[in-house]
Amino acid sequence: MPLDVIMPALGMTQDTGVILSWHKKPGDPVSEGDALFEVETDKAAMEVEAQGSGYLTNVTAEAGDEVPVGQVLALISETPEGSKDVPDRSSQPQSDTGTQEADPQDDAVPEGETVIMPALGMAQDAGLIVAWHKKPGDAVAAADVLFDVETDKSVVEVQAGHDGFVAALLAEEGEEAPVGDVIAIISRDKPQTPISRSLKARKAPVKTSSAPEKPTKVEEQASAPRKGPPRQHAPVSTGGRILASPKARRLAQEQGLDLSLLDQKGYPQPYHVKDLEVLEKLAKTPPSQGSALPAGRYLSAEVRSDGFDTFAAWAAQEPGLNDTSALLAGFAATSLNRKTANVALEAFGETRIYSIRGRRIGNLTQVGDDTTPDIRLRDLRFGQLTSVQMGPEDIPVISILAVENGFKLTLECHSEHIDASAAINLLSNFAGRMEQPLRHLL
Incomplete structure (x- = not known):
């Protein structure tokens, strides 16, 4: 069955996107992860990756076209010819979050406005439903928070986008739904029989034969790793930078x-x-x-201390946030942009290990010494050192030193741990959290 290529939602307030260029032509073979096209929103220009393998067909939009979020731009088909009978989905009603019509073959699904799993980042192909804020049958306003979704980088509250009643919840808490998948229905009138079902039950595949399906030629090519000598393509001038898709960069890190x-x-x-x-x-x-030996990386930054001092004074009055060292560990862990991260905090001659899930400081817990840390944080704010460079260790190390009117932050790591771009992002993220701690509460 062909895969839809849709205009993604790169931000919660985005309604349309402008296609800057296509990286593939109709009929070209496509592998999962290939850059399909480049899209520009009001904030940035980004590449959109293919979510499956096959051939690019049935392209309906050209470079320069402004396309509504959620509209189908093309298909990824099993053959270069594509599908001859493609329904025109460009005229279907779109919601503020880029919704699309629910599958008409999905029996007993009520009619109404659909809510889809939004794309909150270019590296995201699915989102984990952390919690529903409304139950089937509940009244809901467009600005109400409908559910919390967790991606690889954050936990985000998603608004309903429509006024009405929750007629159906089509995925359960703890389930991971693909981007663009319909996960709820909001009806104008109060439903007589609102429904709630799991994504697994709704999406159960139908088996037509006990024998496994033979993969198509293009699927075999897409799944096979590179073998033999490197590809013989024209060299790309990168100015010393490493060019990679956001998803590849994140997984490599x-x-x-x-x-x-x-x-x-x-x-x-x-x-x-x-x-x-x-x-x-x-x-x-x-x-x-x-x-x-692998080359070492050394980066440093200086930030003002007044933002952190004010935040720490406030946090000291809050249950569970009154440990300043734990706050620092939380900043370091969330700067890695992972679903879970472990930090070894060295302060006052002792080491404690903290673990955090997601981006919320409240999710930080102290764990046993046998936990393997992902990063080491040295709190040297109360010493006399003004500079440190001790060489890379087994994991990346961030040191915090006190300087006039602020803090000096240093990151030391092997080049084999993270590439240069990831190292810059790591220290920049940590420095931003130290200078503007309220980012954790937004």
Whole structure:
């Protein structure tokens, strides 16, 4: 069955996007993770990746067109010819969150405005429903928070977008729904029989044969890792930067892989998710005798201290937030932009390990010493040191020192831990949290 390529919602207030360019032509083979097109919103221009493998077909929008969020732009089909009978979904009603019509084959689903799983970032292809704020049958206003969704970077409250009543909840708390999937129905009138069902039950596949389906040729090509010599493509001038999709960059950081190793071995940029399997094998290859040790990275930043001091004074009055060292650990953990992260905090001659899930400081807990940390944080604010450079260790290390009117922050790590761009983002995120701690409450 063909996959829809839709105009994604890159922000909660975005209604349309302008197609700047297509990276694939109709009939071109497409692998999951390939950059399909570039879209511009009122805030940024970003690449949109393919969510499946096949051939790009049935393209309905050209470069320069402004397209509503949720509208189908093309299909990813099993053959280069595509589908001849494609329904015109461009005229279907769209909600403020880019909703689309529910599947008419989904029996017993009430009529009404649909609510879809929004795309909150370019690296996101699904979202975890943390909690529903409304029950089936409840009245709801457009500005009411309908549910909380967790992506790989944050937990976000999503508004209903419509006035009416909750006629159906089509996914349960704890389930992960694909971006664009209909997860709720809001009706104008109070429903007589509101429903609630799980995503798993609603999406159960129908088996037509006990024998496994034979993958198509393009699926075999897409799933196969790169073999043999590097691709022979024209070199891309990058100015020393590593070009990679946001999803590939994030997964490489989580797995401790250095994307620059692919460039060193001659694999052309940009890199996508499918290249990480090759990168993992390269990272496991032992270096030849006489090869140099991995290069170290050293970054530093200075921030004012008044924002953190004010925040710490307020937090000291709140239950569970009165440990200043724990606040620092929470800032370091959330700066990694992972679903879960562990921080080893060194302060006053002792080490404590904290774990956090999501981005909320309230989710921070102290764990046992046998927990493996992802990052080490040294709190040196009350010492006499004004500079530190001790060399990279087994995990990235951030040190906090007191300087005039603020703090000096240093990050030391091996290049094999994270690439240069990820190191810059890590220290920048931490510095931003130290200077503007209220970001954790927004």
